[in-house]
Amino acid sequence: MMSVEEALARMLADIQALPTTQVPLPEALELVLAQDIVAQEDIPPFSNSAMDGFALLSSDSQPHAGQSPRLRVTGGVAAGYVADQSVTEGTAMRIMTGAPVPPGADTVIQVELTRSAGPQSDWVEIMQAVPPGNNIRPSGEDMRKEQTVLHKGNAIGAWEIGVLATLGWANVPVIRRPHVAILGTGDEVIDVNEPLRPGKIRNSNSYLLEAAVRLAGAIPHRLGVARDTIESLREKFTEAIQHDLIITSGGVSVGDFDLVKDIMTEQGHVDFWRINMRPGKPVAFGSIGKVPLLGLPGNPVSAAVTFELFGRPVIRKMLGHTRLQRPQVDVVVEDGIDERVMRRHYVRAWVEWRDGRFIARTTGNQGSHITTSLLHANALIIVPEGGVQVQPGESAKAIMLTWPEV
Ligand code: AMP
Ligand code: MG
Numbered sequence: 165m166m167s168v169e170e171a172l173a174r175m176l177a178d179i180q181a182l183p184t185t186q187v188p189l190p191e192a193l194e195l196v197l198a199q200d201i202v203a204q205e206d207i208p209p210f211s212n213s214a215m216d217g218f219a220l221l222s223s224d225s226q227p228h229a230g231q232s233p234r235l236r237v238t239g240g241v242a243a244g245y246v247a248d249q250s251v252t253e254g255t256a257m258r259i260m261t262g263a264p265v266p267p268g269a270d271t272v273i274q275v276e277l278t279r280s281a282g283p284q285s286d287w288v289e290i291m292q293a294v295p296p297g298n299n300i301r302p303s304g305e306d307m308r309k310e311q312t313v314l315h316k317g318n319a320i321g322a323w324e325i326g327v328l329a330t331l332g333w334a335n336v337p338v339i340r341r342p343h344v345a346i347l348g349t350g351d352e353v354i355d356v357n358e359p360l361r362p363g364k365i366r367n368s369n370s371y372l373l374e375a376a377v378r379l380a381g382a383i384p385h386r387l388g389v390a391r392d393t394i395e396s397l398r399e400k401f402t403e404a405i406q407h408d409l410i411i412t413s414g415g416v417s418v419g420d421f422d423l424v425k426d427i428m429t430e431q432g433h434v435d436f437w438r439i440n441m442r443p444g445k446p447v448a449f450g451s452i453g454k455v456p457l458l459g460l461p462g463n464p465v466s467a468a469v470t471f472e473l474f475g476r477p478v479i480r481k482m483l484g485h486t487r488l489q490r491p492q493v494d495v496v497v498e499d500g501i502d503e504r505v506m507r508r509h510y511v512r513a514w515v516e517w518r519d520g521r522f523i524a525r526t527t528g529n530q531g532s533h534i535t536t537s538l539l540h541a542n543a544l545i546i547v548p549e550g551g552v553q554v555q556p557g558e559s560a561k562a563i564m565l566t567w568p569e570v
Contacts, residue, residue: 165440168508172474174435175449178456181484182408185340189328192320194381195338196484201314203331206304212243213259215299218278218288219247219269220256222296232289237280241266256288265300272299307331317486339484342382345404346373348389349397349415349424350462355389368535369413369467373460376471377411380479392421401427405455408482411475414462417446424459428452440549441508443532444470463532469510469544472565490563492546495524500556501547503530508549512541515562517570524562542566 166174184198213219219241224233240258241247247266251257257266265272271294279289307313313327320328320338328336348370356366370386377384385407390400392415404410415424416437428434428450437448437459444466448459458475460467477488495515503509513524524545527537543562547554554560 165438165445165507166436168439168441168473171436171439171447171449172477175456175458175474175478176481176488178435178449179478179481182340182342182482184337186335187338189325189334189336192328192336192338193322193325195320195336195341197314197316197318197320197324198337198339198484199316200312201328201331201333203307203309203311203313205331206309207307207330208301208303208305210264211300211302212262212264213272213299214261214301215272215274216260217258217272217274217276217299218256218290219251219259219266219272220290220294221251221253221269222271222294222298224253224256225271225273225290225293227293232279232291234287234289237286237288256290258283270296270300274299317484319485319487339482342408342479342482343406344377344382344384344479345407345410346370346377346384346386347400347404347410347412349392349412350389351392351421353389353414368464369460369462372464372468373411373413373471373475376468376475377479380476381483382409382479390415392423394423394426397423397427398431401431401452405453407455409478410452410455410457411460411471412457413460413467416448416459416461422446424448424457428457428459432457439470441470441473441510442505443510443530444473445507447474449474461532464535465512465530465532465537468538469512472544472563473510490565492561492563493522494559495522495543495545495562497524497526497545497554497558497560498556499525500558501526501545501554501560504551504553505547506549506551509547510563511545511547512537513543513545513562514540515543515564516568522562524560542568 235256238255241263242260243262250268251266273294277292348367353367354364374384374386390397412424415422432451434450439447444461446461447470460470480488512527515522515524527541543564546561
């Protein structure tokens, strides 16, 4: 049986980043830049004051004979305006934060270090000597014209949005979001708004996967549930192949009604369909037509965990990300894992930082049908192949799914 690492590598080898598009700046959040961003002007575009105060010549701020110099105030300049005159020897201009430094002035003194007769005062006393350049933010100090500020492949967060706005990018070239078809399978599976009837269960997988696909950055399309017949599956797949990726749940094992592999063979190909892991041995990968298909197990916990391990990195690669996997940390498994599993075992756990270490507690019964084992889990502890036991207090690696706030 294939290892988790080989399975993921084979999937990713088959997946390319999607084409580039332009989106309005606010919609670029969490997408990936499709080209380098080069500054077209200096930022700040003009030298400006970092403080409310007075613009003057540094040489005029030196005390003589122990006396604070007194300068004539010739006017003021507010943010958004340009001074209508120069600062000359023996004079100063009132200046606000963000206002352009008037010609002639080489320094700014903050208002707290001056004395005057109030906002209209036509004189100011300079209580402290200030060096040239004091409180002046030179043009180009942040970004230089022609400088490459962001690179193709960078992920766009709120701070990148701010820099793009600063540079005037009202529309941003990005890799477009994948559209993902989500398909449930099984005669037993009914929709959430239906009352339970004998033998039936509600479709939790499609809703869980829809949410997880959206969190991964793609656009989910829930296509309902295919019956356990070739005809029903064929019909659903006709719609599914309109999308960039198809994710199914159920129907990929070895039962009589596990027909997803049959359709893949008929209309595309099966690359592999079993991975040496628990939960989630039956994971199929291949295609329908030219559309990649990820066939996840039916058991809800298996579907959830295998989406995290395979579905999410596949979607991130389509989005153009280069960092595809969640971070791992070393944890101390407080309660231990006594169950011996021959396959690679991913154990749901809550991990938190305590006393200078990451401490993990498992979330109880790890059966692949125990959906409550997913609740209050923010990590997957990785137990290596071969029936390894983890004693209470022993260390292990864990994949962090979310980082808890403190
Ligand atoms: P299968 O792989 O189709 O044999 O399904 C394995 C198990 O997962 C069975 O107990 C199914 O009833 C269950 N299952 C399949 N699809 C879903 C679904 N969409 N939501 C919840 N459970 C499901
Ligand atoms: Mg089934």
